[in-house]
Amino acid sequence: MLSNVALSVLDEHIAQGLGGPASTFNDRLKRRRRGLPNYRLIRYADDWCLVVSGTRAHAETLKEEAAGVLATMGLRLSPEKTLITHIDEGLDFLGWRIQRHRKRGTEKYYVYTYPSRKALAAVMDKVRTQYRKTGTDLPFDTLLVQLNRVLRGWCAYFRPGVSSAVFQYLSSYIWGRVIWWLRRKHPRMTWKDLRRRFCGGGWWPASGERELFSPAKVGTTRYRYRRSVIPSPWPTTG
Structure with a gap:
């Protein structure tokens, strides 16, 4: 304020x-x-x-x-x-990387917005901190609740941009961290049994209550054109 x-x-x-x-x-x-x-x-x-x-x-x-x-x-x-800075060199603003690139396969240039490296590193650090401080004596669902809360908010913020590749990378990262936590919690469990019990026989972790939030499944909404949808605060001249 x-x-x-x-x-x-x-x-x-x-x-x-x-x-x-x-x-x-x-x-x-x-x-x-x-x-x-x-x-x-x-x-x-x-x-x-x-x-x-x-x-x-x-x-x-x-x-x-x-x-x-x-x-x-x-x-x-x-x-x-x-x-x-020049738009071709780009800038970081409010967690976004804003930069003009040539569109692949064409000679046309467009301004792209996607999560900055600093923003990605920050959310990865939050994930790492959360699974480290969640003891293996706690239920698996406790870890999922905490991680899902962080991941949903982060992905909702970066959804309106060219974020698909970053979302895919983040999904791969959190999968590895969660599987590592499960292996620590159940060191004697075989990989086959761990997948059967905590991934439903598949590959994506889930408890009986909920599934680990997957950023890779979040659809992006690019190129929102404001025009008159959001009223301008600036005075207009006739």
Whole structure:
């Protein structure tokens, strides 16, 4: 809440700026012909990204401009966290990796969004921590409840993106961790008996109450086009 209050000055500054979200389509075209930048601000609490259609020099100028606006609120940009980058080089934002790539088999380039390496490492660390702190003296269902809670939330967040390959990788990882936990719990049980008892004769772990959540089965919903589905907070010009 405090971030939203403090950074509202930046929202207002960008909203009122020439080339900002209040500019009309024709205004933006005129600015481009004159070599001037157009820009948009994406902000969630204290995480924000200024998207600039222009040169690196334009981005540098807008960065200094934003720093000046924030200074009026006693805030400053963090040198470690502030990055100016091209979309072809990509950036990490709110756990997502956002980068433009050539589409396989074509010469066309598109912007893709997928879970960042840091986000994947974080959820893998949560899984690893959970199965380590869940003692083998506890029922198998206890481990499944804890892991499913983590995995469902993570996959729901990253579902609207190019996440299928990451989901497949995560499924393989958690399968190995859970099987390792079961082998520790039942060291004398043969692999055949373990599969029969805890995988229903198949390969995917499950207890009598529930099945281990599989990220690989989560369908993705890519390329949501906002347009007017979500009302814009910016004032419109007639």
